[in-house]
Amino acid sequence: MVILEKNIAQMAAAVMAGLARKPKQLPSWLFYDEQGDAIFQSIMRMPEYYPTRCEYEIFQRQKEAIRQQFTVAGTPFRLVELGAGDGLKTELLLKHFLDQHTDFSYWPTDISPNVLAILQERLEHALPALSVNPIAQRHEDALRTVAADREHRHIFMFLGANIGNYSLLEAQAFVNNLAGAMHAGDLLLMGFDLKKDPRVIQAAYDDPHGITRAFNLNLLTRLNRDLGADFDLDAFEHAPYYDPETGAAKSYLVSLRHQDVHIEATHQTIHFDAWETIHTEVSLKYDLATIETLARKANLEIVRHFADSKDYFRDVLFRK
Ligand code: AVJ
Numbered sequence: 624m625v626i627l628e629k630n631i632a633q634m635a636a637a638v639m640a641g642l643a644r645k646p647k648q649l650p651s652w653l654f655y656d657e658q659g660d661a662i663f664q665s666i667m668r669m670p671e672y673y674p675t676r677c678e679y680e681i682f683q684r685q686k687e688a689i690r691q692q693f694t695v696a697g698t699p700f701r702l703v704e705l706g707a708g709d710g711l712k713t714e715l716l717l718k719h720f721l722d723q724h725t726d727f728s729y730w731p732t733d734i735s736p737n738v739l740a741i742l743q744e745r746l747e748h749a750l751p752a753l754s755v756n757p758i759a760q761r762h763e764d765a766l767r768t769v770a771a772d773r774e775h776r777h778i779f780m781f782l783g784a785n786i787g788n789y790s791l792l793e794a795q796a797f798v799n800n801l802a803g804a805m806h807a808g809d810l811l812l813m814g815f816d817l818k819k820d821p822r823v824i825q826a827a828y829d830d831p832h833g834i835t836r837a838f839n840l841n842l843l844t845r846l847n848r849d850l851g852a853d854f855d856l857d858a859f860e861h862a863p864y865y866d867p868e869t870g871a872a873k874s875y876l877v878s879l880r881h882q883d884v885h886i887e888a889t890h891q892t893i894h895f896d897a898w899e900t901i902h903t904e905v906s907l908k909y910d911l912a913t914i915e916t917l918a919r920k921a922n923l924e925i926v927r928h929f930a931d932s933k934d935y936f937r938d939v940l941f942r943k
Pocket of ligand 1: 827828
């Protein structure tokens with residue numbers, strides 16, 4: 624109950640700040656309520672959303688190579704997965720590690736306690752031999768918790784295209800922060816969606832089924848329910864746009880007319896001009912030079928790249 628109230632206050636603060644900006648924006652973590660989690664599951668199942676399948680292929684074909692890298696130090700390790708989500712792809716790795724009698728425990732973190740509970744329950748059934756220790760904290764807090772422990776070797780994972788939700792500046796700060804939580808010899812496996820045919824990327828965020836549209840608009844449904852807002856869902860449209868120069872796939876909600884929206888929890892009336900935007904998400908696509916710069920500035924060494932057969936996606940292994 625207390626946790627819920629704190630979340631509402633956090634949401635209200637974020638919404639108030641974001642909608643006061645010009646141009647307006649809302650943080651993408653607001654997508655992930657119960658409904659948003661479910662819609663994202665559907666996104667991962669649609670053919671246009673390639674990143675999930677690319678990483679799945681990498682894990683399927685290269686799980687033993689990954690395991691050998693993880694166990695090269697010979698000591699047991701704690702596998703800390705930041706933003707674990709539903710962990711369906713990770714399960715493939717976890718199962719393989721167990722099958723090979725690898726000595727490790729699994730520490731999934733996610734801001735959504737809802738998703739973590741589902742993940743834990745599934746893993747208890749699928750992999751009963753696995754030690755699962757969920758951390759329902761934001762990345763920064765989870766990292767602080769883990770960094771305080773100097774007794775265990777840690778291997779961090781930040782998979783999917785999750786790093787893409789940060790701008791390049793934010794991504795560098797995030798990787799620096801992560802590197803700060805790593806001790807000498809610790810490893811980090813991070814997923815990067817690469818720049819590719821712009822039409823492939825555009826289709827992944829503007830699918831013909833309307834699933835990504837529902838994902839974006841659900842943010843307004845959530846504000847209506849949780850903050851007592853009165854967004855008219857028929858008066859906003861999903862507008863995704865990929866810029867092949869910067870690699871930024873940006874999503875917007877566009878106001879279809881001049882309108883006022885009232886938000887009870889923040890005591891605000893927000894005005895929208897016709898065609899005014901709310902920027903809701905960035906999914907940054909990387910090139911190899913940018914990944915190398917990220918590593919160098921964070922004082923991390925690149926150990927190895929794992930690529931899918933189309934080279935759409937890379938899981939990159941870094942060492943401190
Ligand atoms: C969960 C951040 C990796 O940016 O590709 C998918 C979220 N948004 N379709 C991404 C998302 C629209 C996804 N990440």
